[in-house]
Amino acid sequence: MSSTHTGVTTTPAALDPCGRADHPDCGIRDVLDRIGDKWSVLVVVELAGGPRRFRELQRAIDGISQRMLTLTVRRLERDGLVLRTVYPTVPAQVDYRLTETGAGLTHLVKALADWSLAHRAVIAEARQAYDRAHPGHDIH
């Protein structure tokens, strides 16, 4: 419990994304821990186009392993963002689709993608400029 929050830095109410200066986290960490991993967002993006089967997902998402797809899709299901349906056919057939909650995420992802595309060039430029100005200064 972080009850001792010594001296809150004065924050203009208009700028604080969460509206509470004493709690800068404001739940962002929650979302990030949930979909901030390597694959979740890509799965959501793919499912935004409609239901997909396991193999379809794997083929659509370049580079993902079976293991990670399983884990990712399982976690999304657990969080109620994805609905998993098993058809008792032979061989087994499973499809995944976004739930209501998961579909809501699509808009955010869309916004993220838009922002990314809009600033990709500027950021790349900034990067090159930085690297030019800081030679041998490796950040990671």
Next chain:
Amino acid sequence: MSSTHTGVTTTPAALDPCGRADHPDCGIRDVLDRIGDKWSVLVVVELAGGPRRFRELQRAIDGISQRMLTLTVRRLERDGLVLRTVYPTVPAQVDYRLTETGAGLTHLVKALADWSLAHRAVIAEARQAYDRAHPGHDIH
């Protein structure tokens, strides 16, 4: 940016949030690789409240180590999202503030936070339900 921001899922053939079915990534990975780490977003959130000094940031962001704050802020600077200003005082004084580009991120973060708060309860419930239905089935 004339794109339908609602009812995306109903689209039969062309479907993904980026408007190109052959490229499901659409740059989302870019954003995530950049701010999807453990601390970047929190730094952005804090800086959304105005310029901060190094120590202020560290105090504001609960749990971050000096090392990670340095790395995070450095990467943000490199990407042109944060501006770093050094004042030649003694001892050294540095402040960080969002650039135009970085400030734009604030809105996205806000949306993320809103979504998180709005669905936190539902997700937690879904989780418990899942765990109840799948005892011993550890996802992680």
Next chain:
DNA sequence: CTGCATCCGGGACGATACTG
């Protein structure tokens, strides 16, 4: 105060093999 260097552990992730 503001940082960088170093060591180190744990978890995320990939590759592979096997099952139903």
Next chain:
DNA sequence: CAGTATCGTCCCGGATGCAG
């Protein structure tokens, strides 16, 4: 097709110490 199990690697991130 749709997973599960196991193993190994990599790197993120924490702790600590030192420097300008």
